[in-house]
Amino acid sequence: MRALDRELKRGAAELMILALLDAQPRHGYDLSKLIEARSGGRLKFHIDSLYPLLYRLEEREWIKGTWVEKPDERRRRVYKLTPAGRRVLADQRRTWDAFVDAVRQVTGGEHA
């Protein structure tokens, strides 16, 4: 069961990051805080899982990071969703919904 748990988490992490970037471009620290805040502290990303995940998504060309410098602010690497990433997100959302739905139907006992 631990394996399933890990896989689910991994898929879920991707989905979450894509979903968060869907709304607007964000930098890494921003993402980690948002995930922690929105999950009510139940989910927390370590720096050594978050960034490798970002780089992996970037290598797959689902997201793209660029260095942005604003006056009076530190130089940051900001990630935004690519069109490919947008498609993957839509796809994953559907699959996820179908999967959750299917699991519910199977585990929810006989339906009418």
Added chain:
Amino acid sequence: MPDWAREVRTRLASVRLSPTREAEIVDELTQHLQDRYDELVTGGATPEEAGRLSLEEFQSGTALASRLAPLRQAHPPEPITPAAPTGAGLTDLWLDVRAAVRQFVQQPGYCAVVVLTLAVCLAANLAIFAVVDGVALRPLPFPDGDRLVAIYNTFPGAGRDVAPNSPMDFFDRQPLQGLTGLATYQRLGLTVGQDGEAAERVVGLSASPSLFPLIGAKAWRGRLLLDGDAVTGAEQKVLLTFGYWQRAFAGRDSAVGGTLRVNGTPFAVVGVLPEDWRFIDPTLDIVIPAAFSAADRAPARRYNNQNWRQVARLAPGASLEVLQSQLDALNAVNVEQAPDLRQTLIDIGFTTRVMPLQRFVAGEAAGSLYLLWGGALVVLLVAGVNLANMVLVRTAARRREWATRLALGAGARRLLRQSLIEAWVLAAAGVAVGLLLGRWALTLAPALGLDALPRGTEIAFDGRVMAFVLGLAIVSGTVLGVLPLVAHRSARLMAVLRDEGRTGTGSRGARVMRRVLASAQVACALILLVAGAALLTSLQRILDVDLGFRRDRLVTAQMNLPGVRYGSAEAARAFADRLLERVRPLPGVVAAGVASATPFGQAPGSNPVFAEGYQMAPGESIVSVHHVSVSTGYFETIGARLVAGRWLADGDVDGRPRVIVIDERLARRFFPDGNAVGRRMWPLRGTERMHEIPPEDQRYTVVGVIAEVRLSDVVDDPGIRTNGVCYYPFAQRPTLGMGLALRTEGDPDLVVGAVRRTLSELDPELPLFGVAGVDTLIDRSLFDRRTPALLAAGFAAVALLLATFGVYGVLAYQVAQRTRELGIRMALGADRPRLFRLVLGEGLLIVVTGALLGLAGAAAVRRALETQLYGVGALDPVVLSAVVGLLSAVTLVAIAIPAGRAAHTHPTAAMSDVG
């Protein structure tokens, strides 16, 4: 405040990043830690606390490195170091080979399928290539053999696309600048004996002595033939081949200088040819000089006695085209010198052609061999696709192993090496088994009649054949070795450690690729099926051809009366009469007759023929027909069918009106009104008298018409079209060469034994040769049709089987991969028929696409195929529907099995395949 950059760098130390990328990551993570630190400090933490808590953002000291390692950026291209150490190369190679062998020992099933598939395909290719090479590709065994050319005449108007030359042509063409040497020759059956020993029938070559320098021959004993030997009236000389010298003279040196009686005349033996000497026919026994008389050299006889083949050597710097244009010019001049023949030569389409000797010798056989070779390569291709799919599936299962190895620092080049070595190890095993199988297959060549092909005795398992098969094996192995890496590259192998490759259905590219490959397999199989079916149908049509006689229990045997003892027409006639008198009462003989040419026996003579009252249309060519002399009772013996008039009778003897029987083909040509009987015909008596109507006693009255009797082939060669046959009473036109036809009952061997005894009583020095049942002769004549048809059908069957496995494999793999999706569909309420239809539809798409491609392919090879067919088109609708029907039936089974499996997917599969 800790030194963030140092903290990050320490954790990145074990990852191989490019310096720029490393700096970037350090920068980004430093920002993150700084943000966290600032936030904590702002929130009221002490600097020490904030520093500690910030560092807790790291899960561990090694997690960052291990998670970055699978990424592509952790594998920058290796810098090129000149003088990189290579010492360990061989050891590594050995280790890789051992690792590969160990893997395969653990997967004997996979290994056996790959090795056996490769072995069978390589063996088939080996056998076919050996034949193609021996017959058509291998250079002729003469020095500078590629400069040797064949020169031949052609008379398409008379039905001869390839005809030999006249003696006069030999003298005419010697001065041409485009050639440096010219020889003329003809193959002869000769009766040969030594004093005091029974005569035997041998294969002789009558050749101008210029042949030997031309093909670079040297004498093994004594000397070769010289120009001085080829003079009419001089003492006759003979040269022995090594084989005949061994057989007839037991290899004694005293043979040279001795005498040999050839057709009853003593010939002095001047020398022996070396053991490896080969020219045209490996069964040659003796060579005699071709001597031409002054009459042969008369320009008036230029177009007579066209029985001599020619071989020449191109002059240095001269091309085929140069020689061809010189021949054309020579012909043009000669035609102008014969004004009364000019129109006839034009109408008959007379030209002279030059062709590389190698191509000339291979002749018709090359066409069907190339087709078969193509077929064997296609089978290998189809099998290769199956193997590729197997390798891809196996690789998919190994992706984690590969990714882990990459993560542990194995370079991409190292993985490629491992993959190649694994494939090569399999290919090596395949080629080893394939060589054994192919070698064994080649030993069957004589049984298939392949040694009867031109240069058929040169078919061998040698270095060239080995090189070809090894080349094929290396190519196959390399493709199978590189393929997984290419597939990986597209599927982003480095990303494998996450879940993508597990839950999905494989990359879309790979899926489409597998379907396209399966379609290609179906297409290839269909092309081979079309070819195989067309060739088999053609063979069946040929077997159904009406031969014009009854082939059962018909035995023929050949004799050649030596001119020295049977010089007069009277002697030959008397011999035939006595022979038939003695043979007919023998037990087991139902009927007997003699003919100058029996079916599928000695070649009939041919000569143009003319008919009284027949008006040739402008531009119509004279036609050459076969002339056969037959004894009374001959037609009845072979079971010919009379269509009109009467048989030749006992009364049609010398001194009585001259009569002939003709066959329907000739009758249709000259007497389209259907009234051939009673009309008169005559053969050409020499080109100089072509337009004269001969005197009354040299014209022959047609007394009967018979159904066409096939004489030398069941169907015409493309290059030689039969125009018909004239049958003369043997009594009016006796010949020295004759065949005895016997309708037998009981054991034919006993009958033949009795006939032999009878003949030796009549003339002890006359050998009987070519004794065989006509059934056997016909079968032998059909080998060049039967063997290719059966081989092509075999290839087609194998290809169909392989393609079926291919389609099944693709669909089955897909169903297995999509279990989760199918489970979800099931859970969402899809019913079984719907899932069945889903897979069925995908399978049909593969098969229908393949079939359409295959039909297009068959249409593309149509022309090449049709040169090999008789009585059926390459795209015959009946044959095509049968083939497509077979393909559909077999592939439907292959589709139905995975489709059925899909329909029985359980909804819980949606869960089980996730982790």
